[in-house]
Amino acid sequence: MIEALQYEFMRNALIAAVLASVACGIVGVYVVVKRIVFIGGGIAHAAFGGVGLGYFLGINPVWGVLPFGIASALTMGLVSKKTKLPEDAAIGILWSAGMALGVIFISLTPGYAPDLFGYLFGSILTVPLSDIILMVILDTVIILAVSLLYKEFLSVSFDEEFATAVGVPAEQLYLVLLCLIALTVVVLIRVVGIILVIALLTIPAALSKQFTHSLKKMMFLSALFSAAFTICGLWLSYSFNLPSGATIVLVSGVCFFLVSLIRKAALPHSAGLHEKGD
Amino acid sequence: MAPQEIASLKDVWTDYDGVTALEGVTLSLYEHDFLGIIGPNGGGKTTLIKVMLGLVKPSRGQVTVLGDAPEKQRKLIGYIPQYSLFDRDFPVSVLDVALMGRLGRARRFRKYSDADEETTLGALETVGMLDLKDSQIGKLSGGQQQRVFLARALVTEPKLLLLDEPMASVDVSLQTGLYELLEKLTEKMAIVMVSHDIGAISVHVNKIACLNRKLFYHNSKEIRAEELEATYKCPVQLIAHGVPHRVLKKHK
Numbered sequence: 001m002i003e004a005l006q007y008e009f010m011r012n013a014l015i016a017a018v019l020a021s022v023a024c025g026i027v028g029v030y031v032v033v034k035r036i037v038f039i040g041g042g043i044a045h046a047a048f049g050g051v052g053l054g055y056f057l058g059i060n061p062v063w064g065v066l067p068f069g070i071a072s073a074l075t076m077g078l079v080s081k082k083t084k085l086p087e088d089a090a091i092g093i094l095w096s097a098g099m100a101l102g103v104i105f106i107s108l109t110p111g112y113a114p115d116l117f118g119y120l121f122g123s124i125l126t127v128p129l130s131d132i133i134l135m136v137i138l139d140t141v142i143i144l145a146v147s148l149l150y151k152e153f154l155s156v157s158f159d160e161e162f163a164t165a166v167g168v169p170a171e172q173l174y175l176v177l178l179c180l181i182a183l184t185v186v187v188l189i190r191v192v193g194i195i196l197v198i199a200l201l202t203i204p205a206a207l208s209k210q211f212t213h214s215l216k217k218m219m220f221l222s223a224l225f226s227a228a229f230t231i232c233g234l235w236l237s238y239s240f241n242l243p244s245g246a247t248i249v250l251v252s253g254v255c256f257f258l259v260s261l262i263r264k265a266a267l268p269h270s271a272g273l274h275e276k277g278d
Numbered sequence: 279m280a281p282q283e284i285a286s287l288k289d290v291w292t293d294y295d296g297v298t299a300l301e302g303v304t305l306s307l308y309e310h311d312f313l314g315i316i317g318p319n320g321g322g323k324t325t326l327i328k329v330m331l332g333l334v335k336p337s338r339g340q341v342t343v344l345g346d347a348p349e350k351q352r353k354l355i356g357y358i359p360q361y362s363l364f365d366r367d368f369p370v371s372v373l374d375v376a377l378m379g380r381l382g383r384a385r386r387f388r389k390y391s392d393a394d395e396e397t398t399l400g401a402l403e404t405v406g407m408l409d410l411k412d413s414q415i416g417k418l419s420g421g422q423q424q425r426v427f428l429a430r431a432l433v434t435e436p437k438l439l440l441l442d443e444p445m446a447s448v449d450v451s452l453q454t455g456l457y458e459l460l461e462k463l464t465e466k467m468a469i470v471m472v473s474h475d476i477g478a479i480s481v482h483v484n485k486i487a488c489l490n491r492k493l494f495y496h497n498s499k500e501i502r503a504e505e506l507e508a509t510y511k512c513p514v515q516l517i518a519h520g521v522p523h524r525v526l527k528k529h530k
Contacts, residue, residue: 033365
């Protein structure tokens with residue numbers, strides 16, 4: 001892999017892997033501890049409408065995903081908080097409606113949609129510099145938001161009702177959190193693609209949860225895990241000519257299972273795969 | 279000097295998803311009160327607590343806490359929700375949970391101040407949980423968790439402390455200690471505690487009320503047998519320890 005680094009696309013891929021790990025390491029922890037994995041999945045898939053919009057308008061599809069992701073995050077949050085529609089039903093509707101919109105936009109776009117597959121399943125080897133700059137900006141926004149609102153996010157994640165009772169604007173913070181998920185989707189879309197975003201939002205954070213009970217440490221750990229998974233997956237996909245996004249996800253999944261099994265064998269009564277989830 | 283009124287409810291009705299939980303509840307609470315509210319499950323106990331917190335808006339009637347709407351007085355209200363509400367798997371330490379009580383006073387966009395930390399460590403000491411401050415909250419026993427939540431409520435430095443079934447997960451052997459702690463706290467605040475357990479609540483409180491949608495309350499520690507029966511919709515026999523129309527043991 002070292003000799004591969006002389007290629008610009010490989011250096012960009014490595015940088016993208018690290019930038020993606022920062023975003024999913026931090027935001028994935030909230031997704032996992034607040035148990036909103038499927039809201040994350042819904043936002044990610046609905047954002048496909050943004051990819052379609054990008055093609056339709058003839059701009060970089062990633063620029064379409066950003067507003068579309070934020071709009072779907074806000075819709076998801078408001079619908080689940082303000083209406084009586086059950087949250088899972090809201091997720092299902094937005095999830096599929098967003099994707100359907102994307103398909104319509106793409107069919108309305110004259111000609112052939114190049115690298116559409118890349119947005120669905122990731123194409124880390126073709127990340128252009130402009131996307132890397134966008135990823136740096138979004139990572140900065142995520143880090144800033146989480147460091148400024150760390151104690152508030154912690155309280156809202158742990159006990160939303162108590163947080164409200166002491167005067168924390170829990171509902172607004174929840175919406176901010178969902179928007180951070182949307183930003184993370186934008187960061188991850190080049191790395192693993194819309195369909196597989198949920199893997200990087202979940203696996204590193206769920207794995208780090210087995211090692212610490214501090215949210216802050218979880219964030220560092222899961223960013224590290226995620227970087228290890230993406231770089232390892234990148235290397236495997238380069239060496240064996242496999243699709244990069246899928247390889248990264250499979251590496252993450254296999255590592256998660258192996259580590260969980262080893263921990264379970266080593267510490268039979270401690271945290272592991274079969275943690276009670278009440 | 280007349281005791282200061284801490285909270286007041288006047289003819290409060292609630293309508294939540296078409297279900298009436300409270301019917302014309304009127305209640306005045308004064309400083310140093312330790313009010314125990316008993317009633318069957320589904321009788322509106324939790325709703326009453328949430329009305330006093332401003333989390334549930336009454337469809338009719340008026341609620342004030344220290345002369346203003348409860349949601350404006352949240353800094354002065356401590357609250358311990360029902361035990362079952364939290365995720366025991368959540369990665370958070372005892373100290374961090376207790377610190378959450380300071381959120382109403384701490385500055386947004388900042389870390390907790392040293393004063394916040396000191397107050398919180400003091401409260402953990404008060405409830406006897408200082409040694410376990412770095413443990414994960416979910417690893418503690420039910421009684422220990424309840425003490426942490428009490429500390430979290432205390433660091434808000436409340437004038438009104440609301441407890442929803444606080445003893446539900448606490449070993450009977452540890453309950454007395456907690457009750458005594460609460461009794462001591464009434465020097466600084468008024469306490470409202472709801473529970474379905476008549477026997478446990480009665481000895482330690484100094485006011486008692488019955489709630490089953492309607493509230494029976496006489497600003498005293500007395501409840502008539504027929505009111506209890508109206509509350510529980512069945513004859514109640516375990517009350518009246520020798521003294522007619524009393525729920526409690528006689529004061530020593």
